[in-house]
Amino acid sequence: MVSPTLVAPQLLTVVLWVLVWAAIFLLAVTLGSRAGRLWRERRERQVLDELRPAMLAVASGEDDDSSALGRLTTVTHRRVRVVDRTVSTMLSKVKGEPARALARVLRAHGRADWALRGLASKRSIRRAYSAWILGLMRERESGSKIVPLLQDRSMDVVVAAARALTLLGDSKAARPVMRAVAPRRRPRGLPSWVAVESLCAFDDAVAPVVAEATAHPQPSVRHVAATVIGTRPLPRAAPVVRKRLAVEEDPRTLAALVEALGEIGGSFDLPMLSRFAQHSDETVALAAVDALEEIGLPSSVDALAPLVADTRPRLSERAAVALAELGPRGRERLRTFADAPGPAELPATYALQLVAMRSATRGLD
């Protein structure tokens, strides 16, 4: 009855058996994985229930007689892994003496040597975790060994290395961190925010590196530099920022530079920021309004006032709210706008409404 021209039944049978075995394999992996995970979790819970008081005593700095520390450093081999993982998590949240005490637990378990060896491991997860552990333990002398990992082929390793260097706070790593943002050999670089947090954690010696990076050919690097200048902030970089503002082409970086100038600039910069508030890219223009408010000088009011009548509603509203935030003089200007029909009337009214509502709930006039 079977048509001989259809797919041969023997072939279908073989394929079916292969699929059945594949299904059995996947089922076994799924069930085994769940059973194993639940077993591990239960065991870890038991260990932690027993040792939690000691861990908390060390992490809170209340282990005056070092008895808790002694208990954690002498746990049995089977418990070391659980203790180390929990201590590592705690280490990322504490500083000072408790952090040093927790690091001593890891050191007693041989984690420092393990991590140093792991930096050269073939497994990327081992390299990443090793770098991170060294950072958590604040092993400052390991910084020079972690730096090369910023050029690692695995992004996980690069991120872990950068974050470890952030914890170590060694500004000698600033240039490699900046270089990792736009690596030559990888399509994607160090995530921007990780680089910014690193460069903000280092001391002021990073200033020349950051200033230099504002002229980097890659916009991602320039953006990191501009963000660092505004976030740290780095007032010494103001001349560089002013210079870059004239030539920057990437709108996101331009906005970051404008914001940075708001943080580090002064009255001298108000005319330039006013010009950027007229920029055709709204992101840049809004950054300029924020910068004018951030500078917070009495003359900022004069710079912001004309912007309330801007044809772009979002910009005019932001300028009006900024004026309201600048105190009585700004609000006086807003009242003038609100009383006169024109493009500035509605944004000014809205900003004054907000001020009134906030004052009412604050119980102030």
Place this chain on the structure above:
Amino acid sequence: MDWIEFLRAAVAAVLAFVAWPVLVYFLLINTSYLAMIVLATVDFVSHRRRVPFAGREELMRSRTMPGISVVTAMHNEEMGIRVAVESFLSLQHPHHEVIVVDDGSTDNGFEVLRKAFDLVPVSRRMPQDVAVLEAPTSIHVPRDGRTRLTVVRKANSGRSDSVNAGVNLAREDLVLFVDSDSILDPGALLAVARPFIEDPITTVAAGGVIRAANGCRVKGGRVLDVRMPGKPLADIQVLEYLRAFHLGRAGWSRINALLLISGAFGVFRRDALISVGGFDTKSIGEDFELVMRLHKTFRRQRKPYRVTFLTEPICWTEVPDTAPVLRRQRSRWHRGLWETLWAYRGMLFNPRYGRLGLMAVPYYWIFELIAPLLELAGLALIVLGFALGLVSWQYFLLFMFVAYAYAIIVTLAAVTVEELSYHKYPRWRDLGITLIAAVLENAGYRQLTAWWRLEGWFAALTGRQQKWGTMTRSGFTEVDS
């Protein structure tokens, strides 16, 4: 009878001609799903590995975190809107605002919000960055002037137009679209903002994982206990969401060819969104159309950009658990797929669009659009061959088992990846339901949804007007404590 003999001969000839191609098609489509799952697994593994040193806590404190405008449209949702807005406002993020656009509700939805948040009208100039069909009639903010909530009222003009109105009022750099009946995990905003602070220059959009909330225990707009729905239709959709929406899109994102960000949960850079004109109010598949337009615009302008996908499960939504509602949904989705693919047919096999033009768009044509047609045609032929005595029942069963066993394997692979990575369903019972659903999906559900998808396609080709119908929801399982 002559005509039966003629039919037998015709079916035998067609069967002989299509048996191999249909089997190869099944093989290819399931292998492509499997390939996507493997690609996504790389991302999942990387994500899980990075957790200890990824700095999730530091993200919240990061000074580089951009502001987010959470935009949601509501239409006659008085029952759940207060809880939804409260949960959106309480999401972890240093600087976010919530914009609710009341799309001409005829119930008491607005009154519920007015009372809950003490809303007062304000005078604001509405930006016209994106064209809207219906302009807002009033804008309201909480009386304290601090709670970052804006409620906009306007005449009914549909979800896309309402969301566009929300985009116009958005003040932050990023705009997040979320359905008002969806539930976000507390850290959802931090997670979705992550790609934008990792690569602020080129990231323009990011999609998030959407999972079925049916059966989950919910309190105050938060999912407390993840469970399988326990209703066959919804159970199967849990798997479908996991396989196609979660792992599939993660796989496409891995090779930089993501074409779809769900309108129920997606985040866009405001300037990029405005530069392409926001949602197309005439499109049925408005979310798909928007991402295609983003790709086309940025490629044509030769601007570097990235559309990415987050693998963390952070958004929960109710999936249809009745056949009529599911039918409307699938019909609409497929119609939207066809209309968008047709509108952007110029991208098909066009090397100008790189991997999108040469891989992703052809894939959507061959394996998403045509799949239900080929699947049902193949099924009809083999059933006809069996009925006409051209194939024995043993062969018929063998053919069907092989055809669907691979599909079951793919689903099992997705379940395995979920178990090895996020393992969101902790109960053994739920795992059991998942495994049963993986098999049941192929015994009726798959064929039925293929038929509904064809209905949607046919309706589009014949120019029938799309009837939206009502997405009847059963509501979440609220717990007292």
